[in-house]
Amino acid sequence: MRKGTKMKAIVYTEYGSPDVLQFKEVERPTPRDNEVLIQVRAASANPADWHLMRAEPFLARLANGLLKPKNPRLGADVAGRVEAVGSNVTQFQAGDDVFGSMPLNELGSFAEYVCANEEAVALKPAKMTFEQAAAVPLAAFTALQGLRDKGQIRPGQKVLINGASGGVGTFAVQIAKSFGTEVTGVCSTRNLDMVRSIGADHVIDYTQEDFTQTGQRYDLIFDAVGNRSVSDYRRALSPDGICAVAGFTSLSRLFQVMLLGGKKIGLMATAKGNKKDLLFIKELLEAGKVVPVIDRCYPFSETAEAIRYLEEGHAQGKVVITVAHNN
Ligand SMILES: NC(=O)c1ccc[n+]([C@@H]2O[C@H](COP(=O)([O-])OP(=O)(O)OC[C@H]3O[C@@H](n4cnc5c(N)ncnc54)[C@H](OP(=O)(O)O)[C@@H]3O)[C@@H](O)[C@H]2O)c1
DSSP: OOTTOEEEEEEOSSOSSGGGOEEEEEEOOOOOTTEEEEEEEEEEEOHHHHHHHHTOSTTHHHHHOSSSOSSOBOOOEEEEEEEEEOTTOOSOOTTOEEEEEOOGGGOOOSBSEEEEEGGGEEEOOTTSOHHHHHTSHHHHHHHHHIIIIITOOOTTOEEEEETTTSHHHHHHHHHHHHTTOEEEEEEOGGGHHHHHHTTOSEEEETTTOOGGGSSOOEEEEEESSOOSOHHHHHHHEEEEEEEEEOOOSSHHHHHHHHHHOTTTEEEOOOOOOOHHHHHHHHHHHHTTSOOOOEEEEEEGGGHHHHHHHHHTTOOSSEEEEEOOOOO
């Protein structure tokens, strides 16, 4: 790799609204020994991007710098073509099409090129587009790890997914179905058909009905919204039921779940990318058991608009960024 080669990337040097995102020329990275250099063809946006960009909640500053961002780059999910490999890389070679996600302290896929540890990526399912593949990793890890690790999902269970129409929820519905469970998806009126179409056995329109007041009990609740109280969850859970909360709408909700949830109701651990889970998800994709739902694709230069849209909180599936190259 020629030193001094430039590329375009999204860079932010102060916290704030999407207005702080600059579409800028920077140095193209060089892969370390265990890394691949990926020519990014598509990336997807996650709430983590705007939480870090805004440093909201304030706790985000502990992760990425008190006054200004230590890592000035955003973007976890990536799909693209391997351009070069580090000297210790054994699993990939230049020309391979891959997908995966960066750890939260090393974001940087909103760029023409990004380096990733070879353990963080896998070969892209051949039949998927780069946009589809980029839509998957972090949201699917969150759904899988929430349902399986925190939720202890088992076949035959009644599972409720709150926020079934969002980036994480659309994967949670499909992954829960793949475990052989009976799935109820909670979403608003305009998303009922979409949530049914990805496999939910039942849907509840949250604008018409409160899922905690129906008398129905669930063995597992996976909450990708985090807008309910601990007593709401208790009311909707079967006696041995588990509730895994992936997100939260306010710090008071977060602290209530942490302090009062007990063993059965709690926050899932922050989702972590790893090769084993990526390959597990890849199998589901190749078997057609999980199909990414893409709401919108934005051109790379309009990444700020993509984040602005995601922050509104009404995405129907995933928001994807397409990175075009001249070659
Ligand atoms: N723990 C982790 O490691 C981890 C990882 C990734 C994400 N997360 C968190 O998980 C949460 C979900 O992420 P995401 O990517 O799915 O976000 P997202 O795509 O922005 O979620 C938007 C979706 O939420 C739905 N929604 C909003 N209010 C709702 C309500 N009251 N009831 C049911 N659905 C509602 C919206 O539908 P309508 O427009 O129809 O309301 C929309 O489809 C976020 O809080 C995120 O920070 C956590």
